Amino acid sequence: MSERLAPLLRSMPLRLALGLVVLFSVISLISLAASFLVTQRSFEQAMRADLTQRMAGFRAAPNATAVAALVKAEARVTDPERMVLSYLAPNRSHFGNAAIARDDEGYHIVSLDQDSPDLKGRYLALTAVLHGGQLTIARSRSEIEALRGVFLNILGLSLVPTILIALSGGLYLAHRGARNVNAIAGTLDRLTNGDLQARVGMVEGWSGDLADIADRIDQMARAQEASVAAIRQVSSDIAHDLKTPIQRVSVHLQDLSDSSDLPTDARRHLESAQKELEAIGSVFGSLLQIAQIESGSPKSGFAPVDLAELLRTCADLYGPAAAETGHDVTTEISPDVPLVSGDRNLLMQLLANLVENAMRHTPDGTQIRLSLAFRDGSAVLGVSDTGPGIPSAETDNVLQRLYRLDQSRGTPGSGLGLNFVSVVARLHDAALHLDDNAPGLRVSLTFPPAQTS
Amino acid sequence: MKLLVIEDDETTGAFIARGLREEGQSVDLVRTGRDGLIQATTSAYDVLIVDRMLPEIDGLTLVKTLRGAGNRTPVLFLTALGSVDDRISGLNAGGDDYLIKPFAFGELSARVAALARRPAALEQETVLRAGDLEMDLIARRVSRGGVQIDLLPREFAILEHLLRRKGRVQTRTMLLESIWDIRFDPMTNVVETHISRLRAKIDKPFETELIKTVRGAGYRIEA
Numbered sequence: 001m002s003e004r005l006a007p008l009l010r011s012m013p014l015r016l017a018l019g020l021v022v023l024f025s026v027i028s029l030i031s032l033a034a035s036f037l038v039t040q041r042s043f044e045q046a047m048r049a050d051l052t053q054r055m056a057g058f059r060a061a062p063n064a065t066a067v068a069a070l071v072k073a074e075a076r077v078t079d080p081e082r083m084v085l086s087y088l089a090p091n092r093s094h095f096g097n098a099a100i101a102r103d104d105e106g107y108h109i110v111s112l113d114q115d116s117p118d119l120k121g122r123y124l125a126l127t128a129v130l131h132g133g134q135l136t137i138a139r140s141r142s143e144i145e146a147l148r149g150v151f152l153n154i155l156g157l158s159l160v161p162t163i164l165i166a167l168s169g170g171l172y173l174a175h176r177g178a179r180n181v182n183a184i185a186g187t188l189d190r191l192t193n194g195d196l197q198a199r200v201g202m203v204e205g206w207s208g209d210l211a212d213i214a215d216r217i218d219q220m221a222r223a224q225e226a227s228v229a230a231i232r233q234v235s236s237d238i239a240h241d242l243k244t245p246i247q248r249v250s251v252h253l254q255d256l257s258d259s260s261d262l263p264t265d266a267r268r269h270l271e272s273a274q275k276e277l278e279a280i281g282s283v284f285g286s287l288l289q290i291a292q293i294e295s296g297s298p299k300s301g302f303a304p305v306d307l308a309e310l311l312r313t314c315a316d317l318y319g320p321a322a323a324e325t326g327h328d329v330t331t332e333i334s335p336d337v338p339l340v341s342g343d344r345n346l347l348m349q350l351l352a353n354l355v356e357n358a359m360r361h362t363p364d365g366t367q368i369r370l371s372l373a374f375r376d377g378s379a380v381l382g383v384s385d386t387g388p389g390i391p392s393a394e395t396d397n398v399l400q401r402l403y404r405l406d407q408s409r410g411t412p413g414s415g416l417g418l419n420f421v422s423v424v425a426r427l428h429d430a431a432l433h434l435d436d437n438a439p440g441l442r443v444s445l446t447f448p449p450a451q452t453s
Numbered sequence: 454m455k456l457l458v459i460e461d462d463e464t465t466g467a468f469i470a471r472g473l474r475e476e477g478q479s480v481d482l483v484r485t486g487r488d489g490l491i492q493a494t495t496s497a498y499d500v501l502i503v504d505r506m507l508p509e510i511d512g513l514t515l516v517k518t519l520r521g522a523g524n525r526t527p528v529l530f531l532t533a534l535g536s537v538d539d540r541i542s543g544l545n546a547g548g549d550d551y552l553i554k555p556f557a558f559g560e561l562s563a564r565v566a567a568l569a570r571r572p573a574a575l576e577q578e579t580v581l582r583a584g585d586l587e588m589d590l591i592a593r594r595v596s597r598g599g600v601q602i603d604l605l606p607r608e609f610a611i612l613e614h615l616l617r618r619k620g621r622v623q624t625r626t627m628l629l630e631s632i633w634d635i636r637f638d639p640m641t642n643v644v645e646t647h648i649s650r651l652r653a654k655i656d657k658p659f660e661t662e663l664i665k666t667v668r669g670a671g672y673r674i675e676a
Contacts, residue, residue: 243533244462247555251468254558281555282638316607317633320646349637356640 013177017170024162028155036151043144044124051126051137064089064131071095071135083139084109084123090132100127100136109138121145180210187217194426196225232291243288246281253277286416290423293346304339305347307379311370314351322355326364329355332371337379340447342428350424353417354383354443362387362440377449381430384442395434454499454569458482459489459515460531461507465554469502472558473565486510493519498526499569502561505532505543513546520547527568531556540636559670563622570621581616583663583674586655588616597659607632608651615664615674624671648672 061067071087075097078085086096086109099110109123122145125138183203190198199221200214253274256262262270315331322329351370358368362385371382390398399422421443425432431446456473460466461484470482481496483489486507493501493515501519505512516528530548540551550564581588585598593609595602604612610632615623625644629635648664656662665673 243554244465247533248462248464250555250557251464254468277555282640285553285638313633313635317635317639317643317647318641320650321641321643324646344634345636348635352635352637352639359641 011174011177013173014170017166017173020170021163021166024166025159028159028162032151032155032158036148039151040144040147043147047124047139047144048126051124051139054137055126055128055135058130058135058137059128061130064133067130067133067135068093068095080109080111081121081140081142084125084136086136086138087130088134096136100134180206184214184217187221191221191224196221196228232294242284243281246277246284250274250277250281283416286420290416290420293423293427302341302343305342305344306339307347307372307381308333308337310344310348310351311372311381314348314355315370318352318355318359322359322368325359327359327362327366327368329368329370332369334373337372337374340379340428342447343424346424346427350421350445351381351383353421357417358383358385358387358441366440375446379447381445381447382442383444384437384440386437386440389436389439389441390434392436398434399432454478454565455497456480456500456502456565457489457492457496457498458502459484459486459492459507459512460502460504461485462504465531468558469561472562476562484508486512486515490515490518493524493526494522500565501526501528502565503528503530503548505530513543516547529561529564529568531561557669559622559667560624560626563624563627563667563670566621567618567623567627581613583616583619584661585659586616586663588612595655597655600658602654604651604654607647608654611647611651612655615672619674622667622671622673627671 058067058070061070068087068089071085072095075085075095078097080097084096084098086094086098086100088094088100096112098112101108101110107125109125122141123138124141125136127134127136129135180203184200187198187200199218201218202211203214206214253270257267257270257274311331311333315329319329355368355370358366362368366385366387368383368385371380371384373380373382398418422432425445428445429448433442433444433446435442435444456478458466458469458473458480460469460482463484466482466484470480473480481492481498483492487509489501489503489507490510501516503512503516507515510518512530512532516530519526519528527549528547529550529552530543531552531554532543533554543551549568552561552564579590581590586595587597588595590613595604595609595612611628614628614631626638628644629639652662652664656664663674665675667673
């Protein structure tokens with residue numbers, strides 16, 4: 001959940017919404033606090049006025065006995081929790097519904113009820129000396145304190161909806177923004193990964209500026225696709241046009257070789273020319289094939305492929321030839337690796353290229369291991385050897401077309417093998433890795449996780 | 454055998470025709486798809502050798518038209534195109550085999566011979582013989598001159614393939630296709646090493662050689 005929220009939290013609309021929520025809250029808080037203070041003060045004034053007026057009423061009594069009688073009568077009907085009346089007569093006798101006590105901390109109102117001697121809460125009190133006695137009238141401040149609760153409620157009631165609306169609006173906008181950004185970012189990713197047919201396209205509900213950006217990206221992609229297609233067409237045409245003359249030269253050489261009266265020297269030259277021509281033909285064949293895989297619609301030939309069978313066939317095919325060059329081909333196949341969707345012939349050729357590479361570039365006694373494993377839902381195909389390996393700085397270079405390591409210039413090979421491997425891997429959406437096998441080279445191909453269909 | 458070659462490239466066409474004639478076949482050579490279609494529908498041939506890229510009517514259309522008209526003559530496509538897609542589209546159009554340029558004549562000749570006698574591959578024999586060699590397909594036993602020979606499964610398959618096509622050349626690529634279902638040309642001499650292992654068991658210990666190498670083409674067991 002937090003992983004999903006993190007990018008949303010970074011998005012602009014949500015940040016705006018959060019900012020607005022904070023601003024609203026601060027403003028509401030200040031204005032409510034101010035009105036609370038004003039209301040509280042006027043409440044207190046009204047209370048004080050009420051107390052003064054009552055005091056004036058008692059003051060009108062002619063003597064202490066009359067005051068005591070008045071207090072006694074009124075105290076009987078007054079709840080001390082709300083209002084306290086206490087009259088200490090000149091003869092030290094006490095009247096009222098509560099008593100006033102004094103200690104080091106000051107005056108306290110003490111209940112006359114033996115069970116709950118203390119009166120909680122704060123009071124606003126007025127004390128006067130009447131006819132030699134002391135009269136205290138006090139009103140509970142609980143009403144004022146209740147007022148605070150009312151204001152807190154008002155604050156809550158007004159803030160919660162504001163926060164909710166602002167937050168959900170922000171989340172919605174952030175989500176929509178993220179969707180738009182994702183649509184564009186996804187297309188750009190696909191273009192970067194070589195899928196030049198990727199387009200943003202028209203998305204419903206997009207505003208003019210977004211649609212404009214999408215349109216420009218699509219224009220750029222179209223231009224790029226067209227130029228890449230043109231380059232591919234040219235290279236494919238060249239390969240086609242050169243194949244016919246190669247065939248003709250091969251015919252002429254064959255005719256020459258069929259005439260029996262050739263000196264031995266000439267026949268030797270002829271045979272090496274035929275061999276060279278065959279190599280040229282096979283390089284052109286490979287170039288043409290790579291161009292076709294890169295430009296055509298080769299996924300049309302895809303079918304479920306049993307990689308285990310592929311590995312066994314490859315090991316079987318190369319076993320004897322590898323043994324002759326002092327190499328030992330072994331297989332390590334996990335059971336129950338599901339079929340992958342692919343082109344069997346291209347995958348077999350890929351494996352053959354890797355095995356031939358290992359045979360060609362490693363010394364006698366090298367182990368070549370073909371492996372098939374199932375890791376994290378993906379089939380992983382591996383070809384590893386215990387030879388000299390590839391310097392780690394060169395691992396990217398060797399995947400380039402026609403690139404050859406300095407150390408292998410003297411050995412046969414076209415420089416197309418690993419490039420073919422990377423092109424076929426890309427066609428299958430498989431991740432290609434060249435790692436140090438310590439010692440040797442380990443080439444692994446991780447297929448995309450099997451789709452559950 | 455009567456063969457029709459439809460190939461627009463003069464040098465290649467003449468080379469194919471001459472080579473096949475030298476093998477004793479009767480060959481007609483035409484240069485365009487239109488001429489090829491007319492020729493193929495007016496005379497009966499054993500095999501048609503058709504280039505994919507032809508002027509006027511291309512090879513695919515030509516073969517589709519023939520098949521649509523009920524003509525079942527085996528067709529060998531020649532092409533500069535080489536991808537699997539092209540091969541499949543050629544076979545779907547009604548082609549029976551496919552040869553990618555540049556090719557060696559031996560390859561072409563072996564494939565034409567295989568096409569002309571295609572049904573031979575379906576023989577239902579259970580014991581195959583060549584000279585004093587006997588192969589029991591049911592007991593999966595091989596013996597020569599009464600001497601039992603132990604073969605690995607793959608060696609057995611190769612020997613069976615050659616015996617079923619006695620007298621016919623099988624090229625390296627034909628063996629790769631039938632035995633391993635592989636349709637590309639490996640750089641290494643993989644087929645040669647398999648054959649030499651087989652030879653070490655069935656030929657070396659004996660006086661006469663059964664598996665013959667046909668130079669520039671492939672292997673054959675004499676009938």
